[in-house]
Amino acid sequence: MDERLERLGEREVIRRLTALPGGEAGGMRTGPGDDCAVVESPGRAEDWLLTSDPVIEGVHFLPGTEAERIGHKLVGRLFSDIAAMGGEPLWVLIDVAAPGETQFGVLEGIYRAAGDLAEKYGAGIVGGDTSAGERLALHGFAVGRVPAGTALTRAGARAGDRIYVTGELGGSLQSGRHLDFEPRIAEGIWLRSEGWASSAIDISDGLAGDLAHILESSGVGAVLDAAAVPVSAVVSEGRGNLERCADGLLPLEHALFDGEDFELLFTVHPERERFFISAWQNVFDLRCTCIGYLTKKARVIEYVDEVGRALNIRGESHEHFRKGRARTG
Amino acid sequence: MDERLERLGEREVIRRLTALPGGEAGGMRTGPGDDCAVVESPGRAEDWLLTSDPVIEGVHFLPGTEAERIGHKLVGRLFSDIAAMGGEPLWVLIDVAAPGETQFGVLEGIYRAAGDLAEKYGAGIVGGDTSAGERLALHGFAVGRVPAGTALTRAGARAGDRIYVTGELGGSLQSGRHLDFEPRIAEGIWLRSEGWASSAIDISDGLAGDLAHILESSGVGAVLDAAAVPVSAVVSEGRGNLERCADGLLPLEHALFDGEDFELLFTVHPERERFFISAWQNVFDLRCTCIGYLTKKARVIEYVDEVGRALNIRGESHEHFRKGRARTG
Numbered sequence: 001m002d003e004r005l006e007r008l009g010e011r012e013v014i015r016r017l018t019a020l021p022g023g024e025a026g027g028m029r030t031g032p033g034d035d036c037a038v039v040e041s042p043g044r045a046e047d048w049l050l051t052s053d054p055v056i057e058g059v060h061f062l063p064g065t066e067a068e069r070i071g072h073k074l075v076g077r078l079f080s081d082i083a084a085m086g087g088e089p090l091w092v093l094i095d096v097a098a099p100g101e102t103q104f105g106v107l108e109g110i111y112r113a114a115g116d117l118a119e120k121y122g123a124g125i126v127g128g129d130t131s132a133g134e135r136l137a138l139h140g141f142a143v144g145r146v147p148a149g150t151a152l153t154r155a156g157a158r159a160g161d162r163i164y165v166t167g168e169l170g171g172s173l174q175s176g177r178h179l180d181f182e183p184r185i186a187e188g189i190w191l192r193s194e195g196w197a198s199s200a201i202d203i204s205d206g207l208a209g210d211l212a213h214i215l216e217s218s219g220v221g222a223v224l225d226a227a228a229v230p231v232s233a234v235v236s237e238g239r240g241n242l243e244r245c246a247d248g249l250l251p252l253e254h255a256l257f258d259g260e261d262f263e264l265l266f267t268v269h270p271e272r273e274r275f276f277i278s279a280w281q282n283v284f285d286l287r288c289t290c291i292g293y294l295t296k297k298a299r300v301i302e303y304v305d306e307v308g309r310a311l312n313i314r315g316e317s318h319e320h321f322r323k324g325r326a327r328t329g
Numbered sequence: 330m331d332e333r334l335e336r337l338g339e340r341e342v343i344r345r346l347t348a349l350p351g352g353e354a355g356g357m358r359t360g361p362g363d364d365c366a367v368v369e370s371p372g373r374a375e376d377w378l379l380t381s382d383p384v385i386e387g388v389h390f391l392p393g394t395e396a397e398r399i400g401h402k403l404v405g406r407l408f409s410d411i412a413a414m415g416g417e418p419l420w421v422l423i424d425v426a427a428p429g430e431t432q433f434g435v436l437e438g439i440y441r442a443a444g445d446l447a448e449k450y451g452a453g454i455v456g457g458d459t460s461a462g463e464r465l466a467l468h469g470f471a472v473g474r475v476p477a478g479t480a481l482t483r484a485g486a487r488a489g490d491r492i493y494v495t496g497e498l499g500g501s502l503q504s505g506r507h508l509d510f511e512p513r514i515a516e517g518i519w520l521r522s523e524g525w526a527s528s529a530i531d532i533s534d535g536l537a538g539d540l541a542h543i544l545e546s547s548g549v550g551a552v553l554d555a556a557a558v559p560v561s562a563v564v565s566e567g568r569g570n571l572e573r574c575a576d577g578l579l580p581l582e583h584a585l586f587d588g589e590d591f592e593l594l595f596t597v598h599p600e601r602e603r604f605f606i607s608a609w610q611n612v613f614d615l616r617c618t619c620i621g622y623l624t625k626k627a628r629v630i631e632y633v634d635e636v637g638r639a640l641n642i643r644g645e646s647h648e649h650f651r652k653g654r655a656r657t658g
Contacts, residue, residue: 005436005461006429013459017436022444022454037456039420039472044373052422052470054460091368093381095468100335100650107334107346115351125351126366130342131383132334132649134463139424141381141470143368320461321429 005321013321034217035081035202036144038151047151049144051081057136059320061179067109069179070138074110075117077204078142079183080262084202086152086192087144089123089185094140097133110138121185152192152266154217157199159296161267163222164276166288169207169261170254171235178260187264190283196276200266206259209317211301214267221297226313227306230289231255242305250313252303257315267294334650342650363546364410364531365473367480376480378473380410386465388649390508396438398508399467403439404446406533407471408512409591413531415481415521416473418452418514423469426462439467450514481521481595483546486528488625490596492551493605495617498536498590499583500564507589519612520595525605529595535588538646540630543596550626555642556635559618560584571634579642586644596623 005013036049055074057063075092082089094114096107107130115125123142166187172178184202191197199218201210207229211222227241229252236251244250268276273290280288295302303311334342365378384403386392404421411418423443425436436459444454452471495516501507513531520526528547530539536558540551556570558581565580573579597605602619609617624631632640 003433004429005427005431005433008433010459013433013436016433017440017459020437020440020444022440022447034456037420037422039455048472050420050422050456050470050472052424052456052458052468054424054426054458054468056426056460056462059460059462091366091379093366093379093470095381095383097383097385097466098334098650100333102334104332104334104337104342104345107342108349111346111349111351115349118351126368127379127381129381129383130339130346130649131385131388133385133388133466137426137462137466139381139383139468141379141422143377143379143472320459321427 009322010320034153035084036087038085040148045148046145047148049082049085049087049146049151051078052139052141053077053081055138055140065179067106068113071110071113072117073179074138074140075114076181076183076262078140079117079121079185080202080204082142082144083184083188084152084200084264085144085146086150086188086197086200087146088189089118089121089142089144091126091143092118092123092140094125094128094138096128097131097137099134099136100132102136146192150192152188152197152200154199154201154214157214157218157220157267157294158269159220159294160270161198161294162270162273162290163211163224163265163267163292163294164288164290165203165207165230165263165265166286167261167263168230168232168287169203169263170251170258171232172258172260175232175234181262183262184264187284187286191266196268196272197266198269200264203261203263203265204259206257206317207265208256208301208315209259210265212299214265215299215301219298221295221300221302222292223295223302223304224292226252226303226311228289228291229255230287253313253315256313257317259317338651339648363482364413365416367414369477374477375474376477378411378414378416378475378480380407381468381470382406382410384467384469394508396435397442400439400442401446402508403467403469404443405510405512405591407469408446408450408514409531409533411471411473412513412517413481413529413593414473414475415479415517415526415529416475417518418447418450418471418473420455420472421447421452421469423454423457423467425457426460426466428463428465429461431465475521479521481517481526481529483528483530483543486543486547486549486596486623487598488549488623489599490527490623491599491602491619492540492553492594492596492621492623493617493619494532494536494559494592494594495615496590496592497559497561497616498532498592499580499587500561501587501589504561504563510591512591513593516593516613516615523608525597525601525608526595527598529593532590532592532594533588535586535646536594537585537630537644538588539594541628543594544628544630548627550624550629550631551621552624552631552633553621555581555632555640557618557620558584559616582642582644585642586646588646
């Protein structure tokens, strides 16, 4: 039976791997499949968040990218996962594989930038491993924490909840934002500790793909207001979301499918929704936009225009292993 | 300035990286440079052990190696690090990068074997990440625990302590043991909880290299009894430790420099030493051998024969990045 990964696609591969028995994991609240694994310790007031991410030359950055931006992206990806659970980052390990001809200054730049971003959020690089490899490949692991039982997951959303997104989406590769983004740690902690969010995820695959993860985990559907989706100026260039760009795509499609935005996508209960935006604006300058609401049509995303007419939007989020749509390299 | 990694060598690269500021890491007891990072939580009765290890095709296993042995090695390496600190493993994350043409059955075999070994020690695979890559590369991350303040480190050894090693050393690549070894979790927990060991490390670089880590961290030297070092039959073939093998090396040199044995190397205070071996043998069938003692000559390893005559042994442990001595691939 031909079951090459490139035929199955990343999502099917992950679905199958997470269905395997993984050993008895005492105290696991949320296992593989959310942004972080959530594990509890008996009698403790806190749960632990565990997450890992790769940053690989030719996949997550192009050869020649400045070392500091590579290190920033590595810790940024980890912290974005922790932010999506409403967590506080604590410790980071970095494994690096590099060709022998790499200059030490490259590793130094990566580690310095990684350490700077960790420090900004009160965390630290506490270990790791080095080995030889054909190209520069980094793997980061991070531990974070939340008060016991309070981690934001993908599974808490209900029909009727409003859908929000931070910042602006699309064009992250063109603009270089996929290397320089700020993980939304403060925002995630606030959404969790003030009880605003019923579910949350960070946008790595693209708005459509990551919203689909919430819909699947929560057993709901979504109506997205196409005109409301905040598209970054680098792709919209002032166009409306449904006016075609020079590359033939709609600005909306860039926001839905480009990926690597590392913004937060989250849902808010309708009873709390009327107070939400003013509360947000009291605390954060960062843009935060309501882009739709959840329905009972499990796993279905419906797109509507300003006057509620259905739109036919198709597209595919990035999936590792599949041939075709390239990401960075 | 030419500072290619292959000129500096792995040990110098690690020395420099661990000297960089890594961000404020609250509660760090032991940072980069030991087998695990040890982190504490205020008010908690336990410290956490964090460790990461890569297992990469062509570096840590040859192309065509059975998937189950790759998965076993990945978790085995992580647990061997935890064993060296006297810890109990809890949770594992696995990042996998693989070419698109990889059959899913390969990943499945890796994850099943990883889960089996985790389960054997009461731990679980709780998450990870998948991405495309040119060759199969796994990065594992594990969390373990010890009672607060009790982790075995490389730094607790004193002049006069006796040096012990578990099992037999050398020829791990030839025999395939580097893929199938058993992490010494039970032994590590016993050495820590019964207060036997003053320092410990697992043997990954080779006895000489890993003993050097203890000597450096503890500020001591060592006298090694060349005849006492337990050499695996696959290299000694019945020869004495100082009788040359067909490959021109001494069995002793294989034990000192081959590496990837994943046995425990530890030290015992001389006052406890007379009770140690009988206590060990009451609990474990595994061979455990006294191979020498520690001196005040910081960082110096002296080799002696059966009658105490000095031997001239030179050799080099494996170092990533350096050209020359190949390991697996």
